[in-house]
Each structure stands twice: as structure tokens, then as C-alpha cells.
Amino acid sequence: NAGVTQTPKFRVLKTGQSMTLLCAQDMNHEYMYWYRQDPGMGLRLIHYSVGEGTTAKGEVPDGYNVSRLKKQNFLLGLESAAPSQTSVYFCASMGQAYYYEQYFGPGTRLTVT
Amino acid sequence: GEDVEQSLFLSVREGDSSVINCTYTDSSSTYLYWYKQEPGAGLQLLTYIFSNMDMKQDQRLTVLLNKKDKHLSLRIADTQTGDSAIYFCADRGGGATNKLIFGTGTLLAVQP
Numbered sequence: 001n002a003g004v005t006q007t008p009k010f011r012v013l014k015t016g017q018s019m020t021l022l023c024a025q026d027m028n029h030e031y032m033y034w035y036r037q038d039p040g041m042g043l044r045l046i047h048y049s050v051g052e053g054t055t056a057k058g059e060v061p062d063g064y065n066v067s068r069l070k071k072q073n074f075l076l077g078l079e080s081a082a083p084s085q086t087s088v089y090f091c092a093s094m095g096q097a098y099y100y101e102q103y104f105g106p107g108t109r110l111t112v113t
Numbered sequence: 114g115e116d117v118e119q120s121l122f123l124s125v126r127e128g129d130s131s132v133i134n135c136t137y138t139d140s141s142s143t144y145l146y147w148y149k150q151e152p153g154a155g156l157q158l159l160t161y162i163f164s165n166m167d168m169k170q171d172q173r174l175t176v177l178l179n180k181k182d183k184h185l186s187l188r189i190a191d192t193q194t195g196d197s198a199i200y201f202c203a204d205r206g207g208g209a210t211n212k213l214i215f216g217t218g219t220l221l222a223v224q225p
Binding site for chain 1: 114117121144146148153154155156157158161163201205211212213215216217218
């Protein structure tokens with residue numbers, strides 16, 4: 001049981017390049033989330049999904065797209081990377097525990113030059 | 114929108130108690146959480162409290178909730194160097210989307 005995994009762990013992009021971050025969970029969770037973490041700003045929600053085939057915007061969705069074609073995977077895409085997207089990205093998933101615990105992946109550190 | 118605020122830094126000596134504070138604005142908050150983030154890692158749930166509780170104790174951890182003042186605190190007794198980490202307060206409001214609002218995180222530095 002690997003929990004929540006993220007690939008890649010690190011990436012450097014040039015401005016204007018595109019990439020996809022993959023999040024996978026093996027806990028059969030319905031809910032999945034993408035956050036970004038920036039110094040002094042905590043975690044901010046980018047997009048989330050309440051089930052397979054669904055996606056919704058979070059607090060800071062601009063410049064990102066997501067897809068949830070399979071229940072276990074949640075993809076975050078950057079179509080045209082900008083330096084402002086330099087951040088650490090975390091994926092999380094949540095099942096049916098009554099206290100709504102979110103399980104986090106180890107993070108992807110992205111630098112856009 | 115709703116907001117969660119924390120102080121950015123706390124330094125304590127090993128063996129002392131640590132108290133990390135958090136304030137939130139959401140009147141419909143149902144659960145409040147403390148997550149811990151160790152260097153280079155993701156967040157892990159440390160403890161949580163339901164909004165109709167005032168206090169919750171779990172070994173060295175004590176969570177106090179003042180719902181009237183919208184104030185949450187985490188007390189760590191007998192703080193150890195292994196407790197050095199960033200601690201995030203998070204608020205789950207009402208609604209079916211189960212979104213969390215996170216604070217900025219408090220860096221706890223434990224001096225030997």
C-alpha cells in the first residue's frame with residue numbers, strides 16, 4: 001500500500017514549456033486535490049475532484065488544468081509555464097473517514113526559469 | 114473568502130512545552146486540524162477536533178478550541194528535537210466538497 005505517490009519529484013522548466021504532474025493513490029479514495037505551497041502562504045488549493053470524471057476549480061486555478069479519467073489518478077497540467085508557477089506541488093486524497101482526513105503525497109518541486 | 118492565520122515561527126528548548134496558535138474566520142467550521150510537515154516531506158495529519166468539542170488530548174498533544182473567539186491551539190508537552198517541523202492549522206467548513214483552508218504554517222524550532 002503506497003498511499004499517495006507523485007511523479008516527478010523535481011523538475012526544471014523554461015518559461016513557455018508545458019508539463020504534466022501525475023498523482024496516484026491506491027486507497028480507492030473518491031476525493032483528490034492539488035495544492036501549491038509557497039513560502040509564507042501555506043497551501044493553496046488549485047483544483048480538486050470529488051470523483052472519477054469530475055474536476056472543479058479551487059482558490060488559484062489560473063494557468064493550470066486537471067483531469068481525472070481514472071479514479072486512482074489525478075493529473076495536473078501546465079500548458080505554458082511561467083516563473084510565478086515555481087512552487088512545491090502537493091497532491092492529496094480523501095476517503096470516507098468520518099473526520100475527513102486528507103492524505104498527502106511527498107510533493108513535486110518545480111522551478112520555472 | 115474564509116481565512117486561517119498563524120504566526121510564522123516558534124522557538125522552544127527541548128523539554129519545554131510548545132503552544133502553537135491559530136485563528137480562523139469560518140463560522141460554519143465543522144472540523145479543525147493540525148498537520149505536521151517534516152523537511153522535504155508531505156503533510157501528515159497530527160490530530161483533529163470536531164467543532165462541538167472544547168478540548169482533545171492525545172498523548173503529548175492537547176488541542177484547545179475556543180469557538181466563540183475562533184481560536185485553536187496545539188500544545189506539545191515535553192517537546193523533543195524530533196518535533197521540529199512546520200505545523201499547519203486547517204479548517205474544514207461545511208459543504209460536500211470537503212475542501213480545507215490552510216494557515217500559513219508555523220515553523221517550530223526545538224533547541225537542544
